[in-house]
Amino acid sequence: MSLIFKRKSIRKYKDKKIPDDVIENLLKAGMQAPSACNAQPWEFIVVSSDEDKRAISKMHKFATPAAKASHLIITLGNLNESKVHGMIEQDLGACNENILLQATYEGLGAVWLGFHPIEDRVLKLKEYLNIPDYCIPFSVICVGYPDSESEVKLRYDESKVHFDRF
Numbered sequence: 291m292s293l294i295f296k297r298k299s300i301r302k303y304k305d306k307k308i309p310d311d312v313i314e315n316l317l318k319a320g321m322q323a324p325s326a327c328n329a330q331p332w333e334f335i336v337v338s339s340d341e342d343k344r345a346i347s348k349m350h351k352f353a354t355p356a357a358k359a360s361h362l363i364i365t366l367g368n369l370n371e372s373k374v375h376g377m378i379e380q381d382l383g384a385c386n387e388n389i390l391l392q393a394t395y396e397g398l399g400a401v402w403l404g405f406h407p408i409e410d411r412v413l414k415l416k417e418y419l420n421i422p423d424y425c426i427p428f429s430v431i432c433v434g435y436p437d438s439e440s441e442v443k444l445r446y447d448e449s450k451v452h453f454d455r456f
């Protein structure tokens with residue numbers, strides 16, 4: 291099975307730092323994603339200080355995994371770089387999934403924390419990280435060495451598949 295079938299959200303991490311070259315591999319994977327007109331309208335903020343991770347973990351009630359992650363990768367959509375109106379979310383979705391798959395490949399655990407389009411979450415993150423108005427903080431990806439085990443459940447559901455017409 292491919293990496294896709296091994297990936298799952300991991301929310302508990304060992305107290306061990308991920309080396310810089312591995313973080314760079316995650317960023318390379320993110321930037322390798324497809325995007326409308328190949329605009330590559332993304333920016334990234336890598337956060338590793340305990341103080342910042344704690345602050346971000348308190349920004350909403352499902353953001354707690356951020357506190358103990360080795361690093362946070364904040365993925366931003368740069369509206370000035372986007373070439374096709376309304377497609378930036380799809381571009382960033384592909385970018386995020388690439389990072390999660392690369393994290394699986396590197397033996398890391400990761401979880402995608404949703405921020406955009408929930409306004410209060412977006413505003414908190416923008417203010418805390420000095421993000422300019424032309425960038426949308428799309429999500430926070432927590433990464434670290436996994437400290438929990440769980441089985442991946444396969445989700446293939448034939449009833450969702452339609453041939454030729456709905």
Ligand SMILES: Cc1cc2nc3c(=O)[nH]c(=O)nc-3n(C[C@H](O)[C@H](O)[C@H](O)COP(=O)(O)O)c2cc1C
Binds near residue numbers: 299
């Ligand atoms: C757009 C989006 C937002 C998410 N937000 C959160 C979040 O805020 N906190 C969290 O713990 N998990 C979050 N997740 C992870 C989902 O809960 C997880 O992907 C889902 O339960 C399926 O589990 P799996 O990733 O292990 O396959 C988010 C995932 C997506 C795609």
